[in-house]
Amino acid sequence: MPKPRQKPTIYDISRLAGASASTVSASLSGAWRERRISEATARKVQEIAAEQGYFTNLQARGLRRARSGLVGMIMPVHDNRFFSSMSQSFEAHARMRGLCPVIVSTLRDPAEERRTVETLISYAIESLLIVGATDPDALEQMCRAAGLRHVYVDLPGRGAPSVISDNRHGAEMLTRAILDRMPAGGDGEAGGARALPYLLGGDAGDYASAQRINAFRAVAAERFGPLPEANVIACGYAPARASRELAALCDRLGGLPAGLFVNSLTAFEGVVGHLVTLPPEAFAGTAIGCYDYDPFAAFLQFPVHMVRQNADGLIARAFAMLDGGEEAAVVIEVAPDLVAPRTIYKGPFSELG
Amino acid sequence: MPKPRQKPTIYDISRLAGASASTVSASLSGAWRERRISEATARKVQEIAAEQGYFTNLQARGLRRARSGLVGMIMPVHDNRFFSSMSQSFEAHARMRGLCPVIVSTLRDPAEERRTVETLISYAIESLLIVGATDPDALEQMCRAAGLRHVYVDLPGRGAPSVISDNRHGAEMLTRAILDRMPAGGDGEAGGARALPYLLGGDAGDYASAQRINAFRAVAAERFGPLPEANVIACGYAPARASRELAALCDRLGGLPAGLFVNSLTAFEGVVGHLVTLPPEAFAGTAIGCYDYDPFAAFLQFPVHMVRQNADGLIARAFAMLDGGEEAAVVIEVAPDLVAPRTIYKGPFSELG
DNA sequence: AGACCTTGCGCAATCGTTGTTGCAATAGCT
DNA sequence: AGCTATTGCAACAACGATTGCGCAAGGTCT
Numbered sequence: 001m002p003k004p005r006q007k008p009t010i011y012d013i014s015r016l017a018g019a020s021a022s023t024v025s026a027s028l029s030g031a032w033r034e035r036r037i038s039e040a041t042a043r044k045v046q047e048i049a050a051e052q053g054y055f056t057n058l059q060a061r062g063l064r065r066a067r068s069g070l071v072g073m074i075m076p077v078h079d080n081r082f083f084s085s086m087s088q089s090f091e092a093h094a095r096m097r098g099l100c101p102v103i104v105s106t107l108r109d110p111a112e113e114r115r116t117v118e119t120l121i122s123y124a125i126e127s128l129l130i131v132g133a134t135d136p137d138a139l140e141q142m143c144r145a146a147g148l149r150h151v152y153v154d155l156p157g158r159g160a161p162s163v164i165s166d167n168r169h170g171a172e173m174l175t176r177a178i179l180d181r182m183p184a185g186g187d188g189e190a191g192g193a194r195a196l197p198y199l200l201g202g203d204a205g206d207y208a209s210a211q212r213i214n215a216f217r218a219v220a221a222e223r224f225g226p227l228p229e230a231n232v233i234a235c236g237y238a239p240a241r242a243s244r245e246l247a248a249l250c251d252r253l254g255g256l257p258a259g260l261f262v263n264s265l266t267a268f269e270g271v272v273g274h275l276v277t278l279p280p281e282a283f284a285g286t287a288i289g290c291y292d293y294d295p296f297a298a299f300l301q302f303p304v305h306m307v308r309q310n311a312d313g314l315i316a317r318a319f320a321m322l323d324g325g326e327e328a329a330v331v332i333e334v335a336p337d338l339v340a341p342r343t344i345y346k347g348p349f350s351e352l353g
Numbered sequence: 354m355p356k357p358r359q360k361p362t363i364y365d366i367s368r369l370a371g372a373s374a375s376t377v378s379a380s381l382s383g384a385w386r387e388r389r390i391s392e393a394t395a396r397k398v399q400e401i402a403a404e405q406g407y408f409t410n411l412q413a414r415g416l417r418r419a420r421s422g423l424v425g426m427i428m429p430v431h432d433n434r435f436f437s438s439m440s441q442s443f444e445a446h447a448r449m450r451g452l453c454p455v456i457v458s459t460l461r462d463p464a465e466e467r468r469t470v471e472t473l474i475s476y477a478i479e480s481l482l483i484v485g486a487t488d489p490d491a492l493e494q495m496c497r498a499a500g501l502r503h504v505y506v507d508l509p510g511r512g513a514p515s516v517i518s519d520n521r522h523g524a525e526m527l528t529r530a531i532l533d534r535m536p537a538g539g540d541g542e543a544g545g546a547r548a549l550p551y552l553l554g555g556d557a558g559d560y561a562s563a564q565r566i567n568a569f570r571a572v573a574a575e576r577f578g579p580l581p582e583a584n585v586i587a588c589g590y591a592p593a594r595a596s597r598e599l600a601a602l603c604d605r606l607g608g609l610p611a612g613l614f615v616n617s618l619t620a621f622e623g624v625v626g627h628l629v630t631l632p633p634e635a636f637a638g639t640a641i642g643c644y645d646y647d648p649f650a651a652f653l654q655f656p657v658h659m660v661r662q663n664a665d666g667l668i669a670r671a672f673a674m675l676d677g678g679e680e681a682a683v684v685i686e687v688a689p690d691l692v693a694p695r696t697i698y699k700g701p702f703s704e705l706g
Numbered sequence: 707a708g709a710c711c712t713t714g715c716g717c718a719a720t721c722g723t724t725g726t727t728g729c730a731a732t733a734g735c736t
Numbered sequence: 737a738g739c740t741a742t743t744g745c746a747a748c749a750a751c752g753a754t755t756g757c758g759c760a761a762g763g764t765c766t
Contacts, residue, residue, distance in 0.1 A: 300649070
């Protein structure tokens with residue numbers, strides 16, 4: 001009795017059960033009650049199916065029912081704490097709705113974004129979460145053509161709801177925390193430029209960074225007046241680049257600035273890479289904050305304020321938009337948290353932690 | 354001219370182009386050359402399709418062709434550096450093969466694993482990578498019934514190829530690094546138990562932990578003779594639990610042990626959480642290592658040796674197994690790296706870094 | 707002119723499942 | 737007995753794409 005290499009179909013089962021294919025379908029899809037299949041028949045079919053190792057062909061079902069049971073999410077990268085938390089939440093929410101999550105990263109590449117969305121549309125996903133899109137408008141057009149419900153997350157889009165971090169508020173909190181911990185050096189002191197706070201990392205062209213930069217400038221201006229252009233160094237997300245930029249800044253200033261707002265975890269990785277090359281006293285007079293959170297980064301040998309974005313909150317709200325049938329381009333902002341340093345550092349400012 | 358709400362099909366296109374559905378199909382699927390469709394016709398069809406916002410229905414194609422174009426991967430969680438790196442590699446390899454990656458986490462829950470694999474089989478994925486399965490045998494049975502090619506990663510399975518970290522080698526390296534940095538206190542000194550290394554975290558029941566524990570014991574035995582049972586505290590992966598266990602251990606020993614092998618990043622998070630409650634001198638005499646890597650954890654205020662597993666290497670080898678058609682239950686081991694501390698810590702042992 | 711090949715395309719079956727319709731057989735009622 | 741409901745199931749037509757096969761028109765060769 002050679003086992004068939006191919007997966008059995010409802011026809012195989014129907015032959016074995018002496019029932020029609022439609023009876024088998026109803027028995028296995030759970031619709032047997034409303035299709036008036038007797039419990040005995042249904043049970044028998046189910047047993048045979050189990051014996052035969054039957055798996056519903058969801059492609060066929062999807063084709064027939066015109067819904068695939070898939071939900072999609074695209075995001076910049078997987079290997080990032082913030083985004084991978086989103087993946088985790090996304091899955092949980094998808095499961096709650098009986099959908100299969102498909103999460104694809106697009107490496108911040110607009111062409112890859114388009115290709116991926118096209119693929120997902122072709123697989124007939126039922127909704128799409130677009131996280132951190134670099135080119136929302138192109139995606140918008142595709143989703144619209146396909147009649148695909150979608151929500152933007154983390155970076156806003158036009159033409160559909162967006163759920164984003166309240167970057168302005170987060171950056172204000174972080175900037176204030178940094179200013180509060182900055183040495184209140186007299187304005188006229190030597191190295192005046194060092195007394196001002198700097199922002200490092202991120203891409204001024206992206207919405208989130210722009211918001212944070214504005215907030216940073218606004219809060220800093222309350223205390224120092226308008227900051228020079230040079231105090232915002234949006235050098236991207238690469239650790240190595242951030243490291244180099246910081247080194248160059250230190251060269252120019254003759255030391256670290258009194259305040260440093262690092263605009264992403266990856267940039268912060270580069271910052272730390274530079275800081276560890278300095279003697280400890282070099283950064284004792286610097287207040288450091290990072291927009292984004294990492295549990296270990298919160299434990300460095302100097303105090304770091306961090307902003308923890310609410311990944312689950314963002315995803316939950318995004319699903320709520322989908323469930324609620326919201327189509328308008330509303331923008332929901334979700335507040336992040338400010339996480340105080342947990343470091344054991346006992347330097348000059350530790351009493352402020 | 355009301356745009357159709359539904360997605361157009363090849364039939365819609367065929368009507369508009371004045372061609373048959375099969376011509377449209379061939380023109381759009383790229384098979385027009387071998388089906389002897391003239392270039393002019395193909396081009397015309399393609400233009401109309403683009404105008405109409407046509408998307409191939411991959412469910413229908415998959416049904417007809419009996420292959421879906423999907424590759425699956427299941428893994429314990431997304432929000433973990435090691436696994437999310439795997440996701441990133443998995444995607445890259447899937448893309449190289451023109452396949453759409455579907456990555457689902459199963460939260461180390463055997464039932465969830467089974468449900469997920471069933472779902473993926475039902476979507477007719479073409480191959481499956483099973484990362485860190487808690488119940489490989491159940492999954493093996495399902496894959497076998499469905500005739501699904503699959504490879505185990507990180508934790509080995511029976512009945513199909515496995516690509517795993519060389520945990521034994523990694524743990525040996527890490528243990529040696531810890532021993533080398535342990536204060537070579539005389540055996541007879543006060544608090545003798547503190548002079549021995551401890552292993553904390555992980556689950557002795559899982560294959561990887563078991564391998565590491567064995568290696569740890571073996572290497573430690575070379576120097577100290579067989580270690581007592583109590584020196585291995587496999588208390589799971591939860592940070593809070595690790596924190597509590599470490600606190601309890603310190604209570605028993607009257608301080609930190611001379612060497613500490615932490616068996617996972619999450620456990621290490623808990624360890625750090627406890628260490629920061631101690632005065633710096635408390636851990637100055639302790640050599641710490643962690644199996645798994647985090648760039649920030651490598652920058653703590655005390656030196657930590659870390660083992661960085663080769664996520665991309667594992668995935669690459671797993672795909673090689675699939676490509677090579679390997680069906681036998683071979684076990685491939687991929688060596689991890691030992692990463693030396695980059696911390697700026699200048700305590701008693703810093704010269705060893 | 708007839709045989710034969712090439713080019714360009716359409717027809718119809720098919721993939722596995724589902725919802726609709728129809729049809730016996732039994733039950734219930736007067 | 738005659739008539740209507742109900743039950744339990746089978747037949748069939750989609751869903752959208754692919755593909756083996758065949759056919760007609762035109763070209764080439766003898």
